[in-house]
Amino acid sequence: MASNFESSIHRGCDFIHDYSCSPCEENGYNTEAQHYCTQCTKHYCQDCVSKHNGLYQKHALLSRKDVEKWEAAPGVVDALERCEMHPGEALKLVCCDHDQLCCSVCVAVEHRQCPKIYPIPDGKGIQRSIEFQQVPKKMAELQKQLEKMKEARMKNTMSLKKTRAAISDEIKTIGKKINEILDKIEKTVFKDLDGMIAKLENNIMRDIETCDTMTIKLQNMIAAFQTKAKSSESKSYIAYRKSHNMILQADEHVRGISTIECYNVTFQANNLIEELLSSMKTFGAIEEQTVMTKQRKDPNSDPNHVISVSEYKKYNVKMSDDEYQCEIFGICEMPTGDFVLADGKNCELKLLDKDYRELDHYDVPEIPWDVCHIEGNEVAVCVCNNAYRKGLYFINAAKGDFVTTRKLSFDHDCIAAAHHGGQLYISSGTALYVYTMTGQKVKMLYEDKSDSRTVRKCAISNDGKKIYITNNIGDQLITVDSIGTKLAQLTDPDMKKPTGVQVTPAGHVFVCCLGSDIVMQVDKDGKKKLATLARERDGVYGPHGLFFSSRTSSLIVGGVKCTLLVIRLI
CATH class of the missing domain: 2.120.10.30 (TolB, C-terminal domain)
Structure with missing residues (x-):
């Protein structure tokens, strides 16, 4: 079990810690620190801190819940020299293959196959160089540019809100126009429906009136035929001829009315309207537009x-x-x-x-x-x-x-x-x-x-x-x-x-x-x-x-x- 434990914490492994245990690191092992001693200015893992506490009972320790205080404590790597990937490690090396500053963990994990790894040079004379002296000025200029960009973006946010309101009004107007068109179509359909129903109702009333009129005429003719038709031959002949004509007239009305069993109205919906509207997901295209800053003409933009x-x-x-x-x-x-x-x-x-x-x-x-x-x-x-x-x-x-x-x-x-x-x-x-x-x-x-x-x-x-x-x-x-x-x-x-x-x-x-x-x-x-x-x-x-x-x-x-x-x- 001991050999397995040692192999898991050996510095050659790929575990990356923000803060490594100082005693373990000195002995070639890579274990994560759980405590920081402000007097010793060292980091300790759970095993090493028990030995430390046995020797230095009055030392003040900072636990993981106070890890933000570790960075400000004495002995912790200065922020400028701290590796961004491994904050507990100091930048000590340069990988010339990738032109990157590295800590020892960077080299062990990410640059182990790079042949050109060198210590950071002492930088003698760099403070007198023009490039070094211009750094604060350049950073100040960039800071001003960033502030201007931030201000421009804040204004851009307000303009986007106004744009949103304007587009919303336009969309509502389109919706209102579509609803007005639909209302107009609905009124036209109801007008046609009412006209058709009224026409058919008139036809029905006319048929009813015809039936009533012919019924009365037939009743009167039947009464006259029964009382006067047999009084004389001439009156019988007249009754016969009128009755015969009445029968033909009534039969003609019966045939005319019976050809129509009933009047009815159906509705065939125009599905094209529903299909067209359902297929449309929006009233129009909402497009993002990025307005690019005008740049000076780049000679490289000339293909020749x-x-x-x-x-x-x-x-x-x-x-x-x-x-x-x-x-x-x-x-x-x-x-x-x-x-x-x-x-x-x-x-x-x-x-x-x-x-x-x-x-x-x-x-x-x-x-x-x-x-x-x-x-x-x-x-x-x-x-x-x-x-x-x-x-x-x-x-x-x-x-x-x-x-x-x-x-x-x-x-x-x-x-x-x-x-x-x-x-x-x-x-x-x-x-x-x-x-x-x-x-x-x-x-x-x-x-x-x-x-x-x-x-x-x-x-x-x-x-x-x-x-x-x-x-x-x-x-x-x-x-x-x-x-x-x-x-x-x-x-x-x-x-x-x-x-x-x-x-x-x-x-x-x-x-x-x-x-x-x-x-x-x-x-x-x-x-x-x-x-x-x-x-x-x-x-x-x-x-x-x-x-x-x-x-x-x-x-x-x-x-x-x-x-x-x-x-x-x-």
Whole structure:
């Protein structure tokens, strides 16, 4: 039992405490402090505090319920030097790989694989530097800006309340108008109903009057026929003729009235009104509008402005259980800032956090030739086995829960994919196809069957009017419009076996080249090279995957040698 206990509190474990027991820490163990002694200025766990109390019975102790007082007590790490992640620990180290200040717990838990961990420098001469002296001024200016922003937001809150009242009045007016229309329709219907009932009642009264009149006439004729018809032949003849005419007249009325059994009225409701109203969920669209602050024109907003590089950083993405050296074929970024890499050599997806550290991985049945983000946590992975599978795997790439949600199969190879405007752009190696999200082919946008890999990867401009295609075998960048018409064909001595291509929201176009180990920028029309941004000496090794992150304004390049190169742009 003792060995188990020691292994659970050893400093090498991953338990993180806001305050660690001072005696335990001195002996190489990591246990959580439950008490603080104001005289000793040390923290104690439950076991160590009993020994302390036996030696120092008059010392004042602060328990966990007074933990807020620990921070103000002597001996506790100063707030400026305190680690934000582990408040009981002092910042003593710097991770140059992630450009972060660290405490000992940070290094043990989060940066254990980082090779460039150094003590915090003494900062000699920093107080005389201009940057150091300008810090209070800059913070004061930011404080004023924040106060102004707060005031503006307070005013914004009042204006929203007024907007709410105005829109409410407008909605009530619409409701009142609709009710007035319904009342008018109701009155019209009742008017028609009353008119129809009155008409039928008149018909009934007329039939009743006819029956009464004919009944009286028949009664009188019967009386006359019985008393006078036999008095003489001539009177009998007259009685017979009048009675016969009376019978014919009465019979005609009986037949006319008996053809109508009764009068009735029915109502057939117009269900279209109810269906139309029930299908409407609102009187109109309530839209959120964000008014952006006018900014000075940024030269980087010009798609032909030559982009500069501020730094290159290389990250090793080989995982402990990878069988082979990594070969990154595709890269995409998630809404969380995490990255998904398609490792073709190890047949897996790698999930990295925003600092490019390993979070998880997922084995893919076939070689993943490319990966692109769809929406939310969903990515689409291109798989292509000439004998069996040719299509896309849609995968939910949440940490610890990689799930294949659906699949699409094609009758051609599938070596690259892009998602734009709710449609999929699929490269077969010699053609570029457009598909719906359900897998229905829309059209073949472009084809070049002169050789294999004439259509390697593609990128679509933000407005969808230009599609850039890398011709890997022909050392070319092809630009076509949205209907497939070729607009440009770029060749350049440095453009050898181009693979990945990316377009920024501002329209900057970047290409990586497998044959020349470079990353270049080309103009928005795809007609000329503007600059070379990175070479082999900067960390470009056999590049396949290229991705632009708007979040960090960086180009992420993946290739061989298990290296991910991050190029910071300015």
